[in-house]
Amino acid sequence: MKKTHQFLVILVLLFSFGNAKAQVAKETISIVLLAGQSNMAGAGDFTALDAAVKERLYKVKDRVQISNAGKTPTPLSFYLSKGHKTKYGFEEAFGPELMIGTVLAEKFPKEKFLLIKTAQGGTALYGAWNPDWTAEKTDEVEAEGFKRDLKLYANFIDDVKQNIKRIESQGNTYKIIGMGWMQGENDAAKEVSALSYETNLVNLINRVRTDLNVKDMPFVLGQINSHYGNFPAGPETVRTAQLNSNKLLKKVVTIKTIADKPFDDYPKHSDNVHYNAEGQYRLGNAFAEALLKLQ
Template sequence: MKNQITFIFLFLVLFSFGQEKDVQVILLAGQSNMAGAGNYEDLDVATLKRINAVSNRVKFSFNGALPLPLSYTKNKPSKKYNFKKRFGPEIFIGLTLAEKYPNKTFLLIKRSQGGTSLYGAWNPEWDAEKAKLLEKGSFKQNLKLYSLHMEDIKSNLKRLESQGKTYNISGLAWMQGENDAIHEASVKSYKNNLCKLIDAYRIDLNVSKLPMVLGQINSRYGIEGGADRVRQAMVKFVNQDYYTSLIKTSKDTAWLDYPKHKDNVHYNTEGQKRLGLAFANRLINFIENIKGK
């Protein structure tokens, strides 16, 4: 009996040392296309099984909520999106990363709000006058999205620490920019505001090489030429920062690269699937190239 107890104790000790302790943290931020309008029930059975198979290793925290196994979020059916289960790029980011690294666990922390700007609500140097200039309605005019996201992140990290877990903050996925195309001031300053944004994340999280992957906007509204200038600002931004990458998109309204809903603004189920895959593969490139440096 004594030998058996000793064996069991040694087994448990060795087992605990052999477990993957680090949690890979992925940050997600932006406006409506980051929030996502994919219909979870449109995904095929094989994909749903794959998501379910990794969900115990991929937790997802959305807009301050406690992290849950990777899955859909609830949607109130409407004329525009008549379904109950919606998702954004997090589903295929989480799935792709988990399948690439089967011995690791992941935590995705997302903050998103449709119809908001980097100039206003997302500005880490939030200013009431700038917010009123770009954001519609008192709710969005008083939103400090960067600060809220930072609160989300730090509360999640503190929770991991309280559980005795270590973590690596592996990257930031950014899908935003449409609302900054509507005003000259926000268009003109978009590249500089991206610089301020990633600097703020890197400083506040003490991750000097934090990678940032951006999804390029391809909307058609805003001031004349505004969307094109925001697109160009994204290109210039990634060209000057080694630890950033741009997912380029087509302006062709057939939307063959990343399919959209009939509103020609928001990505549909297939579009969100491809967007999530693109984000994940860029993040994997950074993870593989930065580790050990």
């Protein structure tokens, strides 16, 4: 009888220890959502960054991971781009996520972060990014080829939910602390998409918040300043719509940009479309600071 009692005591102690260990191991992962087109994908040259900036990244990268286009999360760093190698002469590229993750991790040194990013160059909110996707709308604005079959919003939401499942399967919890949106250049290129951008942007923000069940989720967007397409009024129409979204919805902030070159605020490559290393560095910082103010 005594041995049985001792055995039961040992079992209770082992269970208590195991349960306590499980509780200690449980973490809350702060999630930041990132989406858009080529300037969210990023054409910043990682090799051109100052050593001090890279050192900041290396100090926090064990606490910041990124899931890009549905891939398994990896430590925050550059990504490889053969296209940028051909066009700009470098392969190690980055977007605003680099400084968003770095600044947030520095601000909250005890927290872990997951950035979930989906970005596809040359796509419109009217078409491929539309939460209410239709083949007809996509055909109106997207270039012929694979982009007309893309359902980017649905893919993005699916990526987010898959990452959430992964977090929960590891015994952890999560909180979505905000979203960054860098998009609109292609909508500005055509009249039908430019004139409806405000309505489509408000719909996007409301749908993300609803579909992920995060009421008034902080939403930060970068104001476009590209000039291409066949609708001259397009860029200013979209820029105005992006500012108007701040008045129409709570916790929405637009990072303002200079409308015309030489784009001294957020420098670009010679194509005057894509932000270079300094431009992406500044853009990422601006996104991070705006997200912090909205918390």
